Amino acid sequence: MGIGKYIKKDNQLAAIEAFKYLTSLNLQKKYLKDFLINTAIFSLYDDEDVCADIDCEFYKSLQPITRPGSKTKNYNEYSGRFRKYIYDYLYGNITAKEALQNVENIIKVYKVSSNPKESIIGFISTVFISILAVSMFVSLIVLFIDDFNPFFEFLPWDFWIINVIGAVLMLCSCFLHIGDLTAFKCQFHLILTSMGISLNFIPMICKLIINFPDYNYISNWTYKHRHFFVLIFLSIEIVIDGLSLLRPYSVKDINANSINEGKNFQICKMSNSYGKFFIWLMMLYKFIIISVLTLLIFIEWNIKTTSYDIKFIMSALCGNLFLD
Template sequence: MFDSNILKQTCTYNNEIVGLPLTLGYRVLYSNTLYLEKYNKTIPKTWDQLLSTSKEIIKMEKENYNNTINAYNGLFSDNEEGFCSIYQFLHSFRKTYNSSFPELTSQEAVDALNMLKKMKNEIASDTIFGSDESYAFISLLNENTLFTNFWIYPVISSTFKNIKMSAPPGVNENVSGSSIISFNVGITNKIKPEYLNDTITLFRFMTCKETQKKYLKNFLVFTAILSLYDDPEVCSEIDCELFKSLQPIQRPASKVNDYFEYSKRFRKYLYDFLYRSETSALDALKKIDDMTRIYYVSINPKESLFGFINTIIIVVTILLMFLSLIFPLREKYSSFFDVLPFDFWILTVLGSIFILSSFFAYTESVTSIKCCFNIILIAFGVTLNFIPFLCKLIINFPEENKISNWTYKHRYLFIMLLIAIEITMDVLIVIFPFSVKDVIVNTMDNDEAKNYRICQMNTTIGKALIISLVFYKLIIYIAILILAFIEWHIKTTYYDLKFIVITIYINILSIILLVIFNNIQFKNYLSYNYLNGYLITIGALSNYLFLYGFRIILGFLNKQNTKVQFIAKINRNFIDSTYTKTNKISQLESSNHDESNTAMNEKTMNTVESDNINNVNRANRRYSIMSKIINYHYQVDVSNVKESKLSNQSTNNYL
């Protein structure tokens, strides 16, 4: 029943209708038909017509010594009336009738301001254009103004026969713009139950078609039920064609957080151009647009060449990371990757690729989905980076134990369990997603700042999930650091552990910096996006280089044949093993030779030996866990063979 366009503009908040319009107010153009008929002119439908008609009539009247006549009042005062005039003027420069309000930095908006200034300079003055509503009303009473921009008052048209109302002009005859105000009625959700039924009855009566028609006929309301303007009974009393020709535009009060601050700055920047000539039309409009525009790093080279170059670099780097998985399969490089099986290296490299891919969350417009994928890619990537090494260190423990044995026998199950925990938390993040928050840093005191958008978790469960993700990573880090300390001097993983520990420290530092950066309000969107994006990039590259990439560099610098080195290593191990067995046999023969000599003393030594055993047992009981850890820390060999078996799987990849 009510016009959807009017409801959307005047009765909607957060995309919900919160009331209905009881009556409306419109801006119209009042034309002085006395002068128009005198010079055989018609009511203008475009701004060019209004300008040319005004110039011609003013010129003729001044030749007849009429110096009191004015062409157009403008009503561009420094208050809300002025804002309404500006906004409807911009609306009147739409390309077509069905076009939406022009983008503030569009050519249409620039043309509108330039025409506005041209009209002020050629047919008015700063004083007349900047006059308020009282001047407009008096000029109508005195009938000394050709055209007046003012609110619709039927009594004026009916009282002053030389004044006729029409739709304001536009850039062409099919386009117009008329400010609208709405006096709405609604029902609060806090109403007492005993009053609810009576209130609903009154609400229905005030907004029903019959009531609206009754008061419309008497000029007491201007309804938003447009079908009434086709009712012959109504049209016999009012000018229905006038109301049907109006193209309303409402002030953007519900589209900004602080409308009055927005309106104040809007008028200041525009009047800097219109009255003070301190800036160009485009620059003034850009400043107005910056108040609400949300900036982001574009990957479109036409908008941001720097963003486009960064994107190309990231894509090429990801591609190179993926292609680098061929190196463990090449004979020259394979020995540098024998610390892990090849399928474990795939997980590690994919982890770095996932982390690096999260860079794209800081390009283009920020959305809730991108926020979720950002944290999921980082979290999942870190897990894939480190769980192969955690598995390796558990298996490589210096002493036989149940956990090491189980992990060795079920290492793929171990990896899958850790990944399953990660995936579970990541899925829950999607179920309880992020929201986005606009960070408004562009203010009157800092109008060069660019607003931007950030991810924000508002739900308690979502925050708990993020903390759980971080805690899960810390558990992995701590476990690796403890095992790294225990196995610090083991020859087969000596240098690997150093790089793993460095990588963990870099990751912890990166997490701390990410938390800090996301709790600082930057004054520029580039600072926020690039600092976070580059920090993630550094983390991904350091993980890749210190866990995987440095092995490629060592293989490239190595000039010897890897296969020859591998065979030589096997031979040395075989010789060392043979030598050890020979020594053991010699020691056994010497022991048998001495056994007969010591037999006679065995009985006399039993008492002393028993005392020594008791002392050793007591000492062992006092032997602390820390002492064991210290002993493990300085151990250089692994007492079990599981570690070499796991490493040999990597060697067999190319044999």
């Protein structure tokens, strides 16, 4: 109950006095003693006069709970399933632990957690990805060690850095699915993954175009303007990613427990038509990048000077496609 703030001051004061009377010790005692209406004043359950008429020990042993009306859209369904699990326990069909877990699963939304107490797999995955991302950044040091230069001749040192940053972005996008899912996390998971793919593959495309077996204008221009070439592709990526922000994602609850007694979870959902268009545009752009890269790999597969590098790129491409 509450008191409206838009009523007259005199009415507010009168309502306060009414509340004081309704919650007074004497009136609560009368309701409890004469009408067996439970009270939140627990000291009354130690009153000898009250306990002469009711079983105070019984009432003190009760553990009242509130209805989870704000946590479920269909309370009747929740109530029915709640009682079912309790009856299953009472009749010996399931254990107490199973019954409590089933009750919790009705409304609990499961999520990826990095807390080892909640999910050991989530914790191990988080640690592994973190170590891998840091290791990839640290590995860039070898680019500036002369003894390792022969192993990194395929790309210029700045392209290797761009390539590694792209790989790290794709790895770190996984962190956005840890904890509670939000529209922000959904949006930037897509952007980080998309940007990571572009940063990872565009330097390779640039190098393969430069190494094209037959002399042509595009290869010659790319050789002279390789940074501008990369900048063009990244600018397109930034524009598409920016447009995708105009129509953000929403988070949808999947009530798997009510369907097959599974675990409830959340997914990212794009309901807006323009948002879906931008996502398809992003996917089309990635398809073009991967198709061009695959075609160039096919054309240059038998070039001996870059044979090892070509096979390595193909392995990386297959790995990224599998993980994505």
